[in-house]
Amino acid sequence: MIKTIAFDADDTLWHNEPIFLHAKEKYQRLLAGYHDESWTERHLDEAESRNIQHFGYGIKGFTLSMIETACDLTEGRITGNEIREIIGFAREMLASPIDLLDGVRETIEELAANYSLMVITKGDLFDQEAKLARSGIGDHFAKVEIVSSKVKATYKGILERNGIVAGEFVMVGNSLRSDILPVLEIGSRAVYIPYKTEWFHEKVSEEEMREHEFATLESIAEMPAWLAKVSMG
Amino acid sequence: MIKTIAFDADDTLWHNEPIFLHAKEKYQRLLAGYHDESWTERHLDEAESRNIQHFGYGIKGFTLSMIETACDLTEGRITGNEIREIIGFAREMLASPIDLLDGVRETIEELAANYSLMVITKGDLFDQEAKLARSGIGDHFAKVEIVSSKVKATYKGILERNGIVAGEFVMVGNSLRSDILPVLEIGSRAVYIPYKTEWFHEKVSEEEMREHEFATLESIAEMPAWLAKVSMG
Numbered sequence: 411m412i413k414t415i416a417f418d419a420d421d422t423l424w425h426n427e428p429i430f431l432h433a434k435e436k437y438q439r440l441l442a443g444y445h446d447e448s449w450t451e452r453h454l455d456e457a458e459s460r461n462i463q464h465f466g467y468g469i470k471g472f473t474l475s476m477i478e479t480a481c482d483l484t485e486g487r488i489t490g491n492e493i494r495e496i497i498g499f500a501r502e503m504l505a506s507p508i509d510l511l512d513g514v515r516e517t518i519e520e521l522a523a524n525y526s527l528m529v530i531t532k533g534d535l536f537d538q539e540a541k542l543a544r545s546g547i548g549d550h551f552a553k554v555e556i557v558s559s560k561v562k563a564t565y566k567g568i569l570e571r572n573g574i575v576a577g578e579f580v581m582v583g584n585s586l587r588s589d590i591l592p593v594l595e596i597g598s599r600a601v602y603i604p605y606k607t608e609w610f611h612e613k614v615s616e617e618e619m620r621e622h623e624f625a626t627l628e629s630i631a632e633m634p635a636w637l638a639k640v641s642m643g
Numbered sequence: 644m645i646k647t648i649a650f651d652a653d654d655t656l657w658h659n660e661p662i663f664l665h666a667k668e669k670y671q672r673l674l675a676g677y678h679d680e681s682w683t684e685r686h687l688d689e690a691e692s693r694n695i696q697h698f699g700y701g702i703k704g705f706t707l708s709m710i711e712t713a714c715d716l717t718e719g720r721i722t723g724n725e726i727r728e729i730i731g732f733a734r735e736m737l738a739s740p741i742d743l744l745d746g747v748r749e750t751i752e753e754l755a756a757n758y759s760l761m762v763i764t765k766g767d768l769f770d771q772e773a774k775l776a777r778s779g780i781g782d783h784f785a786k787v788e789i790v791s792s793k794v795k796a797t798y799k800g801i802l803e804r805n806g807i808v809a810g811e812f813v814m815v816g817n818s819l820r821s822d823i824l825p826v827l828e829i830g831s832r833a834v835y836i837p838y839k840t841e842w843f844h845e846k847v848s849e850e851e852m853r854e855h856e857f858a859t860l861e862s863i864a865e866m867p868a869w870l871a872k873v874s875m876g
Contacts, residue, residue, distance in 0.1 A: 464737055466769030470703040477710060478730050481723040490719035493726055497711050504697050535768035536699030536791050558769050 412599070412637060414574050415521060416555075418583030419531035419538060421605040422630070423518075424545060425509045430472065431607070433499045437476055440495055444484045454479045466558060468534030473500040504537065508545045513631030515547060520634055522550040529554045530568065530581065532588060560588035562595045569596070582633065586614040590624050600624040601636065645832070645870060647807050648754060649788075651816030652764035652771060654838040655863070656751075657778060658742045663705065664840070666732045670709055673728055677717045687712045699791060701767030706733040737770065741778045746864030748780060753867055755783040762787045763801060763814065765821065793821035795828045802829070815866065819847040823857050833857040834869065 420426035434454065438447040457475040465471030476496050480488045521527060529551050531538050538556045542548045553572060557564050569576060576597040583589025584605040591614065593600040602624055625636055653659035667687065671680040690708040698704030709729050713721045754760060762784050764771050771789045775781045786805060790797050802809060809830040816822025817838040824847065826833040835857055858869055 464734060465703060466767070470698060470707060473707060474703060474730060474733065477726060481727040481730070484723055486723035486727065488723040488726070490714040490717055490721040490726075493710060493721070493723075494714040494719065497707060497714070500707065501697060534699070535789060539791050556768060558772050 411578060412525065412580050412640060413578040414526045414528060414572075414580070415633075415637075416528040416530045416568075416579065416581045417518075418581075418585065418589045419529050419541070420533065421584045422511070422582060422589075422603060423514050423529070423547070424511060424541065427605060427607050429503050429506045433472075433476075433503050436499055437480075437496065440492060441480060441483060441488075444487070450479070450483060453483055457482075466534065467532050468537050469500055469503045470534060470537075473497065473503075504540075508541055510545065510547070511630065513629050517630045517633055518547050518550050521637075525637075526552045528552060528568075528572075530560070530565075531556055532558065532560055560585075560592060562592040565593055565596050565598070569598075582630070586619060591618065591622065594622050594624060599640070601633065602626045603628070603630060644811060645758065645813050645873060646811040647759045647761060647805075647813070648866075648870075649761040649763045649801075649812065649814045650751075650784075651814075651818065651822045652762050652774070653766065654817045655744070655815060655822075655836060656747050656762070656780070657744060657774065660838065660840050662736050662739045666705075666709075666736050669732055670713075670729065673725060674713060674716060674721075677720070683712070683716060686716055690715075699767065700765050701770050702733055702736045703767060703770075706730065706736075737773075741774055743778065743780070744863065746862050750863045750866055751780050751783050754870075758870075759785045761785060761801075761805075763793070763798075764789055765791065765793055793818075793825060795825040798826055798829050798831070802831075815863070819852060824851065824855065827855050827857060832873070834866065835859045836861070836863060 417423055434451065437454065438450045441450045454476060457479045458472060461471060461475045461478070465474055473496065476499070477493060480493065480496060518527065527550055529542065531554075533556065535556050539554075542551075542554060548554075555568050557568075565581070568574075569579060580599040580601060581589055581593040582601045582603060584603055586602060590600040590602050604626070627633065627636060650656055667684065670687065671683045674683045687709060690712045691705060694704060694708045694711070698707055706729065709732070710726060713726065713729060751760065760783055762775065764787075766789065768789050772787075775784075775787060781787075788801050790801075798814070801807075802812060813832040813834060814822055814826040815834045815836060817836055819835060823833040823835050837859070860866065860869060
C-alpha cells in the first residue's frame with residue numbers, strides 16, 4: 411500500500427536539461443573563433459565533472475566551469491566582454507520560465523487528492539526553491555527536500571525524519587543513478603521515467619541495473635494506472 | 644523552560660566573514676592596475692547586493708559578482724589570466740579550514756547533554772553541508788536546517804515541522820536582521836552574539852530594534868550561565 415510519492419524535479423516535473431544544452435550551444439558559438447565546437451564541449455564537460463566536488467550542482471557552478479574553461483582553452487586570451495556574455499548566459503538560465511513536462515500538472519493535482527506528495531531534488535537550494543515557487547504546482551507537495559546528493563543514506567534519512575515506512579514509499583524520477591538504484595536498495599519502490607536526454611554524470615551500466623526490479627513508464631500521466639495496479643497486488 | 648537551542652553557523656559557530664574579506668583584499672590588489680582599491684570595493688559591494696536576488700548567498704554567487712565587476716570596471720580589458728585568478732580565490736575560499744570561534748567546541752558539547760541543538764543557517768546548501776561536516780561538531784546537532792532566507796515564516800515553519808513550542812525555543816546568532824528580529828516576532832527568545840565585523844547586508848536601524856527584548860552576550864561561552872538564569876525565571 412503506497413502512501414507517499416516522491417518526485418525528482420529537474421527533467422521529471424519540468425524541463426531542465428534543454429536549458430543547459432541551449433547555454434552550452436551559445437557558449438560553443440562564443441568560443442568558435444578559438445576552437446571548434448566539439449573540442450570546446452569536451453573540455454567543458456570535463457571541467458564540469460572535475461568541479462562538481464568543489465562547486466556542487468546547479469547553474470552557478472556550471473557558469474564557473476564555463477568561465478574557467480574559456481580561460482583555459484584560450485590560454486588567457488578570452489576578453490572581459492566575452493566573459494560578460496557568459497555571465498549573461500547564467501542570468502538567462504536563472505530566469506528561464508518553468509516549462510512543466512506533459513501531463514505533470516493534471517497528474518500531480520490528481521495524485522495529491524489521495525497520496526502525500528514530496529519533491530526530492532538535488533541541486534542548488536536557492537535555484538530549486540525559486541523554480542518550485544514559479545512552477546505553480548508547489549502547493550501540492552507536503553514536503554520538499556533539497557539535498558546535495560541522492561544516495562541510499564539520503565533516502566533513509568528522509569524516510570526516518572518524516573516517519574515514512576519504506577514499503578509505503580515510491581520514488582519517481584529520470585535518473586537510474588539518483589532516483590532509482592538507491593531507493594530500491596532501501597526496500598522501497600521506484601518508477602523510472604526516462605527523459606529524452608540523459609545527463610552524462612548520471613549514466614549507469616547495464617550490469618549495475620541487473621537484478622533490480624522497478625517500473626519504467628513513458629510519461630507521468632501513466633502513474634495513476636500504475637498505482638491502481640500496484641494496490642491490487 | 645527552554646528545550647531547543649538553535650545556532651546560526653557563519654560567524655556564530657565558525658569564522659566566515661574573514662574568508663570573504665581576505666578574498667576581497669586579494670581581488671582589490673588584482674585590479675589595482677585598473678582602479679584604486681576603495682573604488683573597486685564599492686562597486687563589488689553594489690554588484691553583490693544587486694545579484695543576491697539572482698545568485699543567492701554563498702561563495703559561488705560572490706565569485707560571479709567578482710568576475711562581473713572585474714569585466715565592468717575594466718570595460719572588458721580584464722584578461723583571461725586575471726579571471727582565472729579570481730576563480731582561484733573561489734577555490735581557496737571553498738577549501739578554507741573551518742576555524743571555530745573561541746569556546747564553541749566546549750559550549751556545544753556541554754549544551755548537547757541537556758538540550759536539543761539545531762543549526763539554522765542561510766547560504767549555499769553544498770557549502771554549508773561541507774563546512775558542517777568538516778567542523779568536527781556536526782554530530783551534536785539533532786537537526787540542521789539550511790534555508791534560503793531567515794524571515795518570520797522560515798522560523799515558524801521550522802518550529803512546526805519539528806514540533807517545537809515557541810516558548811521553549813531560543814535562537815543564537817550574530818545577525819539582528821536574520822537571527823534575532825524574526826525569532827522575537829514568533830514569540831521565542833533570541834541571544835545576540837555580535838561578531839567583530841558585520842556584513843553590510845545585515846545591518847538594522849536602531850529604530851527597528853526598539854521595544855524588542857533579547858540578550859546580548861560577548862561569547863557563546865556565556866550561554867550556559869544565561870540558560871541557568873532564564874530557567875530560574
